[in-house]
Amino acid sequence: MTNLSVPPAFWFFAGAVAMLVMPKRGRPLLRLAIPPLALLSLMGLPEGRHLQFELLGFELCLGQVDKLSAVFGYVFIIIAFAGLLYSLHVRDDSEHFWAMLYAGSAIGAVFSGDLISFYLFWELMAISSVFLIWSHRTPQAIAAGFRYLLVHLFGGALLLAGILLWVHQKGTIEFSGPLGGGGARWLILVSFMLNAAVPPLHPWLPDAYPEASPTGAIYLTAYTTKASVYALLRAFPGEGILMWLGAIMALYGVIWAILQNDIRRLLAYHIVSQVGYMVCGVGIGTALSMSGSAAHAFTHILYKALLFMGTGALIHATGMRKMTQFQGRGLFRLLPEAFLFYMIGAFSISSVPLFSGYISKPMILEAALHEDQEVVYFLLHLASIGTWLCTAFKLPYYTWFGEKTPRGTLRIDPLPLSMKLGMAFLSSLCVLLGIYPSLLYRLLPYPFEFSPYSARHLIDTLQMLSASALSVWLLLGILKPHEGITLDTDWLYRxxxxxxxxxxxxxxxxxxxxxxxxxxxxxxxxxxxxxxxxxxxxxxxxxxxxYDPDRHRLPVGIGVLLSVLSFFLLSLVLFL
Amino acid sequence: MRVILLILVFVFGLMGMLAPHGHPEFSWQKLPIFDLVFGLLGCALLILFSEALGKYFLFRREDYYDEP
Missing domain, CATH: 1.20.5 (Single alpha-helices involved in coiled-coils or other helix-helix interfaces)
Known part of the structure; x- marks a missing residue:
């Protein structure tokens, strides 16, 4: 293997700059060439700490490669390729520029071996991603982008404060293992939780992601939250509070998702829910659960981007974004391919056997049972029913089908080839991983024993899926989407x-x-x-x-009289 | 669709009855159709609970945040 000994992130930064100076015709090809180059440079780096140099007396490290950072690195590079392929038709080069910067900074953060470069990439991630939200150029997108930026700058400030305290207390900036002891770790933990969208710090996500452009949203779904999952895995394995927060988060996400009308907001709440499984896996802290978190991050990035691609294609073709707008317009006849690809994503997220979610999510549930955490297990199990009913039934039914009285057909723009290729690419990966779990399992950071296709587990899953499908079908009327929005904790600042x-x-x-x-x-x-x-x-x-002395002061005579009288009284007392 | 789902539920329930259980660690794992019941009831519970939550607490008009 050729050893291109530069950090994988370098290719994205170089590509972003090169794209600005090269002629317009060559730019699409350049964009597609960047992720493969980054992949080559990652494969060329053996495990260990590479690319170290000294700056102002600190030892920086841009290439900390171990199994944990590598598995995140691989999926980040794959999704960059998928996103760039999907958006190949987009003429707005600024969106591609920020997308590459965003991908580069997320990959840079994952391979940072010290807290200073980690922090710099972390902040760059916040800044570059906000431009992807703004690239939709609607007033709502601009406003949501500002809120997103404020929340993330606050989170960044917490992280910086934590890092400064940490360096002051411990005298080292190395970032390779768990951060233990001291108040600094709490600041760092909260800033990671904010970026992982752990409730009640989560509302920036369902607020901002649905406002991004259909193509820009693909990158957003992948990087910020999963870079946080990586950071939590590295710095806070086995942190008990994360197990409970993660389990609650998984259920919280689906409950709010059920109530949404905006199709991408519904899916955004499912990001909160799915990241909940990963956070919970970090909190359980066993080899199986943490490998499960990494595996779930890997599969989640692929199927969530696919779901956003499917819904993004609808928004691109129709200019509409709500189920109440789509319902009963016969969209299935107009955009069947978007439906097909979307459903592959929906089956993956619901962990239907033979799709990618099935090989990763049960690892975390199984790990909860191994640790005798039955309550956590049932919370997660219930959340996965919610995922299934929402993404595989409510959204597709009310978007592509709906009531039988058509409200007039739609005028739609044809889907560009690039969008179809991007969806086909991710769909095939989702199915491939579902059929060959070992492709992913061999990349995972901690050794474990788990086989998803045991007969009992397969039957239990099929029982759960079919029974809840029946239940949804009976209650589909209640699930009818409403006009309007739902309150969330962003009420506090809005x-x-x-x-x-x-x-x-x-x-x-x-x-x-x-x-x-x-x-x-x-x-x-x-x-x-x-x-x-x-x-x-x-x-x-x-x-x-x-006050006037002539009017208000008593006459002198009265004073003399009073003193004579008092002398008289005194002499009477003394001499008689 | 409803009939197909009913048949599927029945088939998977039957398979659950027939398939041997490995090593149940918890009492509820001994029940061959536990996941069937859990799926059926859990799903209904989730739908009803969240819709009620929405109806009584969470739903607002589209322009709720734009009002002065």
Whole structure:
């Protein structure tokens, strides 16, 4: 194997810059050539720490290659290729530029062997991804992009604070194993959880991803959350709180997904749910569960991008994005290929046997049982029913089929060949992995024993899938999509913050009023104490007169009389 | 479709009855059609629970966040 000893991320950065200077005609070919070059350079790097150099007294490392970083590296490169293939028809070169930068920074973060370069790639990931949201150029996309950016800059600030504290406490910037002890790790953990969209820090994801352009959204689904799963696997294996948060997150995602009307928002909530399985696997912390997390990240990136490609194709062809708009318009006759590819993604995410999810998700459930975590197992199991009912029934039924009274047919733009090729590429990978799990299992970081195609497991899965399918079919009417949106924790900064500002205004007014009252009171007291002799007039409601010695002072004679009288009384007491 | 699903449920249920169980670690694993019942009830529960949650707490108008 040729050893192109540059970090795999380098090819993406170089490609992004080269694309800007080369003639327009050659650019598509250049874009497609980048991921294979990166793949070659990754395969050329043996395990170990490579590409180390010193900067300002710190030892940086851009090529930390072990099985954990490699498995994420491979899938990140594959999905970059799929995304670039799918968007080959897009003329907007700025979108491709930011996509390559985004892919490069995610891959760079995964292979960083020190906290400083990890942090720099992490921030670059946030900045480049926001341009993919803005590339849709709608007012909603611009607004959602700003919210996304603010949340991620906050997360980045937490990470930076954590890293600075960590380096101060431990004196090392190496990032190769678990981070243990000290307050710094909590800051780092929260910033990783924010990027992994762990509730209640998750609403940036379903807010922003559905607003991105159909092509830009493909990259978004892959990198930010899964780079966080990688970071959690590296730095926080076996962190108990992650097991519970992950299990709750898996269920939370599907419950909210069931209520969505926007097809890509529905799928975005399923990202939250699916990443929940991975976070839970990190928290369980056994070799099987953590290999399961890595495997699930791998398969999830492929099928989730495929699902977004299928729905993105609809948005590209029709310009519409909601189930209430698609319903009953006979879309199946117009876009059957998008339906076919979408369903392969839906079967994969629902872990139907022979599709990719089936080989990865059960690893995490099995690991939960091995550790006697029955509650976690049932939470995850219930969440997988929700995934199945939503992605394989609700969305496709109300999008491609729906009620039998057609509301007039649609005018659609034909799908470009590149979109079909991108979907076909990922579909074939999903089926390939489902049939040959060993292709993925040999890449996984920790040794484990698990065979997805045991008879019992196969039958149990088929029982669960068929029974819940029957249940959905009976309740399909209740699942009918609604116009409108659902509340989530982003209410806190979208509406709650506004309410808070209004509350602060009210508080300010209150202070102002109290101050005014106090001033009147003080004024009155000043008046009274300057001349108490005017109190009778004041009580009558007549304006008090200022102190005047000639009017208000008693005559001298009275004073003399009083002193003579007191002397008289004193002498009486003393001498009698 | 409903009939096909019913037949499938029946077939997989029967297969569950016939197939031997390896080494059940938990009491519920001994039940040959546990996943069938879990799927049927869990799915209905999820649908009803989330729709109720939406109806009573979560649904808002499309322009909810645009209002001043």
């Amino acid at each position: 509406k709650g913050a506004r309410e808070f500002v209004a509350f602060c205004g009210w508080l300010y007014d209150l202070r102002h009023q109290i101050q005014g009252r106090m001033r009147t009171l003080v004024k009155a007291l000043v008046l009274l104490s300057s001349n108490p002799l005017e109190i009778p007039r004041l009580l009558k409601g007549v304006a008090p007169r200022p």
